Amino acid sequence: QKEVEQDPGPLSVPEGAIVSLNCTYSNSAFxxxxxxxxxxxxxxxxxxxxxxxxxKEDGRFTAQVDKSSKYISLFIxxxxxxxxxxxxxxxxxxxxxxxxxxxxxxRLMVKP
Amino acid sequence: DTGVxxxxxxxITKRGQNVTFRCDPISEHNRLYWYRQTLGQGPEFLxxxxxxxxxxxxxxxxxxxxxERPKGSFSTLEIQRTEQGDSAMYLCASSWGQSTGELFxxxxxxxxxx
Numbered sequence: 001q002k003e004v005e006q007d008p009g010p011l012s013v014p015e016g017a018i019v020s021l022n023c024t025y026s027n028s029a030f031x032x033x034x035x036x037x038x039x040x041x042x043x044x045x046x047x048x049x050x051x052x053x054x055x056k057e058d059g060r061f062t063a064q065v066d067k068s069s070k071y072i073s074l075f076i077x078x079x080x081x082x083x084x085x086x087x088x089x090x091x092x093x094x095x096x097x098x099x100x101x102x103x104x105x106x107r108l109m110v111k112p
Numbered sequence: 113d114t115g116v117x118x119x120x121x122x123x124i125t126k127r128g129q130n131v132t133f134r135c136d137p138i139s140e141h142n143r144l145y146w147y148r149q150t151l152g153q154g155p156e157f158l159x160x161x162x163x164x165x166x167x168x169x170x171x172x173x174x175x176x177x178x179x180e181r182p183k184g185s186f187s188t189l190e191i192q193r194t195e196q197g198d199s200a201m202y203l204c205a206s207s208w209g210q211s212t213g214e215l216f217x218x219x220x221x222x223x224x225x226x
Contacts, residue, residue, distance in 0.1 A: 008152065036217075043116070043203055043217035044155065088154050097168045098207070099145070100215060102154030 003027050006089055006103030015112050019076040023089035023103045026070065030091040030101070033065050035074045038086045038105065047087075048074065079110045114138060116218035118204050124224045125194055132190045133221040137206030144187050145215060146179055147203040148172065155203055161187060194225045 006023045013019055021035075032051055036044035048063040050056045050072075056063045062075040072091075076083055086105040092098050117136040125131050137144045142163050147155035158177070159169045163184035173179075176194075181187040191198055201222050205215040 004154075006154070041220075041222070043205075043219045046214060046216065049214060090154070097160050097162075098143075098215075099157045099160065099168065100155075102156070104152065104154045 001026065002104075003101050004089060004091060004103040007106055008104055010107040010109055012109045012111060013079055015079060015081060015110055017079050017110070019074075019079050019083070019108060019110075021074040021076075021087050021089075021106050021108070023072050024070055025072075025091060025101075027091075027093070027101070028067075028070070029093040031094045032092045032098075033063070033072050034090040034100070035061075035063055036088040036090060036102075038088055040085075044088055079108075081110050081112050084108060084110050116204055116206055116216055118202075118218040118221050120221060121219060122222045122224070124226065126226050127194060127196060129194055130190065130192045131194060131223060132188055133202050133204075133223075135187045135189070135204030135218060137186070137204070138208075138216055141206035141208045141216075142184065143207045143209070144181055145205040145207075146187070146189050147205065147217075149201040149203055149220070150199075158189075191223070194223075196225045199223055199225045 004025045035048040038044045053067045060077045064073040088105045089103040090100040145160040146158040149155040161181040176192045179189045201220040203220045205217045
């Protein structure tokens with residue numbers, strides 16, 4: 001079993017919908033949680049970064065972390081066709097090297 | 113452009129050949145990471161440097177792989193005697209000091225081994 005699980009999708013939604021993306025993890029040492037967006041044939045781009053449990057909002061994006069359930073979420077409001085990409089969750093224990101463990105990514109398609 | 117730069121963007125090679133990828137990190141970043149990503153999967157950690165010191169290597173990094181970061185600036189990742197299973201996207205990322213999670217990735221170098 002992988003340390004970080006993520007539904008690969010694809011997830012198809014109409015423009016303007018609220019999108020919910022999720023990851024579960026097994027390593028209780030993870031303290032730092034990130035969401036990256038990756039367009040086809042491009043490198044991952046950092047979207048959201050949170051420490052420990054709680055919520056963080058940035059524009060149309062909201063990240064939630066529930067450490068007790070080992071579950072993190074990314075919500076996208078008013079989704080746009082330009083949001084169509086693969087969304088990767090990533091996490092680290094904050095150790096010296098800060099190596100990230102990624103989920104497999106969820107492919108999102110927002111249809112006009 | 114002051115982002116992470118990788119070269120070449122795509123390399124096609126025959127099995128058994130050696131290949132080398134280069135990464136130029138964001139100039140003020142002292143940490144540099146290499147990750148590998150296969151189709152439909154998330155990136156997997158390979159190795160990281162703090163300045164010129166290689167401080168961690170994943171067990172995924174077989175003896176055919178070697179990475180260097182002379183003078184703590186750019187880095188190279190060499191794969192010797194390539195195998196078809198090496199076909200993947202090789203991603204470089206950099207970060208600064210004590211930052212925890214804010215890795216900035218390059219566009220990647222895609223390797224195809226025939």
